[in-house]
Amino acid sequence: MSEQTNHFKVAIIGSGPAGLTAAIYTARANLNPVVFEGLQPGGQLTITTEVENFPGFEHGIQGPELMDIMRKQAHRFGAQSIYKDITEVDFSKRPFKLKSYDEEYYADAVIISTGASARLLGLESEAKYMGYGVSACATCDGFFFKGLKVIVVGGGDTAMEEANFLTKFASEVIIVHRRDEFRASKIMLDRAKKNPKIKFVTNKVIKEVLGVEEGGKKRMTGVLLEDTKDHSVTQLDADGLFIAIGHKPNTELFKNYLEMDETGYLIVKPGSTYTNVEGVFAAGDVADKKYRQAITAAGTGCMAALDAERWLEAQES
Template identity: 55%
Template sequence: MTETRDTVILGSGCAGLTAAIYSARANLKPLVLEGHEPGGQLSITSLVENFPGWPEGIQGPELIDNMKKQAARFGADFQLAHLNRVELGTHPFRLHTSAGEIVTRTLVIASGASARWLGLPSEQALIGHGVSSCATCDGFFFRDRPIAVIGGGDSAMEEALFLTRFASKVTLLHRRPQFRASKIMLERAMAHPNIEFRTNTVVDEVLGVEEKEVKGLKLRDVVTGMTETLHVDGMFLGIGHEPNAKMFAGQIDLDDEGYVLTQGNIFTTRHGVVVPGVYACGDVQDRRYRQAITAAGTGCMAALEAEKYLEEHGR
C-alpha cells in the first residue's frame, strides 16, 4: 500500500529547499523530489553576493548544499526523481514520478524555470564563467568591461539597460532584422549611448573555453554569411525562461507563457478558484523578480500555508 505523505515538494532550488526547511521544522516530514535540475539555477551560479547573511558572497552550489543539509537535519527526505504526471482532481493528490507513485495531502510546486540557452557547447562550458542568464545576479562582476546581450524582446532590452550601469559597452545581438520588444522598451534601449545594436547576427561560438573565461564571441551574419570576432568579457542571455509547469496544464491555471498563476503569490487556482492544498513558489510562478531571496520568501509562505491547511483538516 502506498504511504500518504503530509507534504511533497517538487523542486530542490532555493524555493523548494526553504519550503523543506520550514515544513520539516513543523514536523511534516516533507519529501523533496529533486527534479531534473537538482539545486535549480543556483547550482550553476558561481558567486552569489546578494543573498543576505553572506557579506563576502557564497558559491551558488555551496548555498544550495547548505540549505539541503539544513532541511535534512530537521527531517526532510530527498528523492532523485522527476514528475511525469499528476492527479489534482481528487484528494489526497497522486503524483506519478520516475520512481513510482506518491500520494500526498499537500503539494508545494517549486519546479522553477529554466533559462533558454543558445545550446552551444562552448556556451554551456562557460556558464558561470562569463556566460549568464541573469543581469541582476552577475552584472556587478563586469564593471568597466565590454559585454554582449543576446535577444530581441523586452527581456533583452531590460538586461541591456540594467547592464549599462556596470559595463563599458553593451552590444545587443539579435538574429532577426526586426526587434519584437515593445516600442517603449526598444526606444529606451536605443536612446542609451552605451548600447550598440547588431541585427541579423548569431553567435556561433563563445571563445575562452580553455581559459575558463569568456574572451569573445564568434559572430555570423545570417544574410551575408560573413563571420567576425566580437571582443567581449561576458555574454548575457536575454531570450527568456521556460517555466517547468507543463505537467500541470489543465489541472491548475497557467498564464500564456506557462507560468503558474497564483493568488497571494503562492495559492494556485483552477478556473480562477483556489485549489486547496496546492501551492506554487519561486520561479515557476514568478516571471518578474526571479531572485534567490524572493524564491526563498515564497517557499517559506508555501510551507506555512501547507502546515495551516493540514492543521485545519485534521492532520
C-alpha cells in the same frame, strides 16, 4: 513500497531556494515533508558560480554551496530528499498522486517549486563557458563585469532591460539580435537606444562562444557572429555574454490541472501561493516571471509552507 510508506503530508516538487525553504518551514512544523529534488538538485543556482546578493553572506557564496547549506538545514529538521524526477501527477482527487516513472507517491498537500529554465542558445561552447563569462542573469552577475565589454543576445523587453542594467557596470554593451525589428516595447527599446553605452548589431546570430584556458582557469573572450542574410561570419571580442531570450517555467507536468498564463507560469491567488487546486501551492520562479531572484524564491517558499500548514490544519478541524 506500500502506499502507506509512500504517503506524505507534504510533497515538495523541486529543490531550488523556494523548494528548500518550503522544506525548512514545513519540517519545523512537524509535517515531515519530502522533497523531490529531480536530476538538477538545487535548481538554477547550481549553475551560478558566485552568489553575492543573498543576504547573510557578507563575502558571497558559491551557488551550489548555498543550496547545500539549505538542504542540510531542511534535513536537520526532518525533511527527506528523494533524488528523482516526478514524471506524472494526478491532482483530481486527494491524496494527490505523484509518479516517478513506475514509483507512486501520495501527498495530502503539494508545493510546486519546479522553477523556470533560461532559454539558451543551445551551443556546446555556450555550456562550456557558462559561469565563465556566459550568464543568463544580468542582475545576478552584472557586478563582475565592471569596466568590461559585454554582449546581450535577444530582442525583447528582457534583453533591453538587461542591457540597460549592465551599463551600470560594463564599459560597453552590445545588443545582438537575429532580426532588425525588435519584440521589445517601444518604451524599452527607446530607453536602450538613448543609452550612450549601448550599441546594436542586428541580423546576426551567435554561432560560437570563444574563450581561452589559462592556468586551469577558463574565460570567454568573444563570439563568432553569423549574418542571417549572407551567412558571412565575423568575430566580436567581448568579456561577457548575457543570454536574454526569455525563460520557460517548468510546468509541462501540470498542464491538465493548474491554471497558467500564456507562457506557462502558474497563476496563484493574489497575495498567496494558492493555485486553482485546493491543497496545491506554487512557489519561486514557477509562478514569478517578474523578480526571479534566489531571495524572492525563498520568500515565496516560506509563504507556500505557511499556506500549506494552515490549509492542512483547516482540513483536520
